[in-house]
Amino acid sequence: MKISKEKQEYISIRYFFSTIFVCFISTLLSIAMNEAGISKENTLMVFIVGVLTVTIITRGYIYSAAAAIINVLMFNFLFTEPVHSFEISNTQDIILIIFFLTASLISSTMTTKLQLQTEISKRNERTAKILYEITKDFINVTGNENTILKGINYIKDYLGYDCYVLLDSDDKIYKAEGITDNEVNNKENTISIPIKGIGKQRGTVQIINVISPLSNENYMIVKTIVYQMAIILDREFMYDERQKIKVDVERERLKSTLLRSISHDIRTPLTSIKGASELILDSYENLDENSIKKLTSDIHAESAWLIKTVQNILDMTRISEGGLTIVKSYEAVDDIINQALTFVQHFNTDGRIKVSVPEEIILVPVDGRLIVQVLVNLLDNACKHAGEEAQIFLKVYAEDKYVIFEVSDNGKGIYPLIIDNIFDGFVSYHKNDIVDGSMGVGIGLTICKEIVKAHEGTITASNSDKGGAKFTVVLPLEVDCNE
Numbered sequence: 001m002k003i004s005k006e007k008q009e010y011i012s013i014r015y016f017f018s019t020i021f022v023c024f025i026s027t028l029l030s031i032a033m034n035e036a037g038i039s040k041e042n043t044l045m046v047f048i049v050g051v052l053t054v055t056i057i058t059r060g061y062i063y064s065a066a067a068a069i070i071n072v073l074m075f076n077f078l079f080t081e082p083v084h085s086f087e088i089s090n091t092q093d094i095i096l097i098i099f100f101l102t103a104s105l106i107s108s109t110m111t112t113k114l115q116l117q118t119e120i121s122k123r124n125e126r127t128a129k130i131l132y133e134i135t136k137d138f139i140n141v142t143g144n145e146n147t148i149l150k151g152i153n154y155i156k157d158y159l160g161y162d163c164y165v166l167l168d169s170d171d172k173i174y175k176a177e178g179i180t181d182n183e184v185n186n187k188e189n190t191i192s193i194p195i196k197g198i199g200k201q202r203g204t205v206q207i208i209n210v211i212s213p214l215s216n217e218n219y220m221i222v223k224t225i226v227y228q229m230a231i232i233l234d235r236e237f238m239y240d241e242r243q244k245i246k247v248d249v250e251r252e253r254l255k256s257t258l259l260r261s262i263s264h265d266i267r268t269p270l271t272s273i274k275g276a277s278e279l280i281l282d283s284y285e286n287l288d289e290n291s292i293k294k295l296t297s298d299i300h301a302e303s304a305w306l307i308k309t310v311q312n313i314l315d316m317t318r319i320s321e322g323g324l325t326i327v328k329s330y331e332a333v334d335d336i337i338n339q340a341l342t343f344v345q346h347f348n349t350d351g352r353i354k355v356s357v358p359e360e361i362i363l364v365p366v367d368g369r370l371i372v373q374v375l376v377n378l379l380d381n382a383c384k385h386a387g388e389e390a391q392i393f394l395k396v397y398a399e400d401k402y403v404i405f406e407v408s409d410n411g412k413g414i415y416p417l418i419i420d421n422i423f424d425g426f427v428s429y430h431k432n433d434i435v436d437g438s439m440g441v442g443i444g445l446t447i448c449k450e451i452v453k454a455h456e457g458t459i460t461a462s463n464s465d466k467g468g469a470k471f472t473v474v475l476p477l478e479v480d481c482n483e
Helices: 005-035 040-057 061-079 091-138 144-159 181-185 216-286 289-320 333-343 368-385 444-454
Strands: 163-167 173-175 191-196 201-207 329-332 353-356 363-366 392-399 402-409 428-430 438-440 458-463 469-476
Touching (some): 005 040, 005 061, 040 061, 040 091, 061 091, 144 163, 144 201, 144 216, 191 216, 201 216, 289 368, 329 333, 329 368, 333 363, 333 368, 363 469, 368 444, 368 469, 444 458, 444 469
Antiparallel strands (some): 163 173
16 A cells, blocks of 8 residues: 555654653663663663664664664763763773674674564455455456456455556546546546456556556555456457357358248249249130139239248348337227138138137237237248148137137147247248258247237247147236337
8 A cells, every 4th residue: 555755754753752751761761770780781782772773663774773773872871981972992891882783783784684584474464365365356347347347346455556457449438536637637646457368458547646656566466456456357258259159150040041941932822823923824725714714813812921931021120130019909800810710811711710709809009000910920830830721719818817829730740859949930840850841930929929028918838738830929908009
């Protein structure tokens, strides 16, 4: 931690007066021992103890050396002949004083060095503890902003310095509370430390209002904080890059799958349309009216299927780009059902689809066109995959604050391997392990899921206990139509 100039002056003054006080006490004790008849050689030990005491309560050589000199002068003045004079007439006293001064300086020097090593050990222990805490706390940090703010707070808490951070990836200035723009723009008394990642600099840490150079201990703490910030920023950058690559790969996969799905879904009706139209053109004179009407009906049905498929593709594109717009209004359930049935009437020529609706009028806040599309996709999917002889059931009823649409059949049910991800899009399975027998549910169910989700509802798929598949759409009856 940095120490202010005022505090340093206070410590120096305190050490000075402590030295004077100890020397004064040592002198009084020596006079008292001399008055008690104790020889001056023994009283000299009191002065040595005084020097050692000064060494313990102060820091640095200067105070213990000053205490040794002061005590020598006091011993000379009070106890050597001639008394009360700084002259020395006895050679033994000169030798005694020389040994006393030497012993005092050696002992004070050794004690000071021991204190210094103790202080270094304590500082190293404290620094190691701080570095451990910093490293440990940085482990679970995620996000660039959280990482930077934690680093700024650490520098403030442990070192007392304010700082701000500039990242090379954006123009935003990350700073602690209380730092003004003037402090940011003022480059004086500022230390700049680069945030160096793996092979690339991520930004810089600007420590402001630095009056004196950082100590080795403080510099080590700062470097550790900055290094931990660099590690996490690198980790976040690599994670973002991996996510971008993953999204790009998934986008390419979806494009390829979409193209395959389009070609698969469009090729069959186009082939039927082409075949029926060629038959009419080539054999028009030989065909009776019923045959021509049948072929024309097939062309119409396949054209309607193509229109629905293209609409699904367009809706899927809007959903993937976040452009699906929901315009809600209160629609009668009967109207929604009737509109949906008109789009699948080619499947219902023999009454294959059984409809059950409540007698009372139910108004539901939805985008009518989109909910009709959901029912059309579900009915179409059921008619295609349940089997030609299967019956399709459309049931609607209200329960609590919800309206529930159920599309079920008594056919083969949903293949177990795809039931868990049937709404994920482009799901297919191979029938009888024949590659050309692949049966796909296309993108219709994915669109159903997104439309229902946009209406704050749910859609689920299951196999009935009596056989066949069942799709359940649950929509809320009370929704703000202006949202």
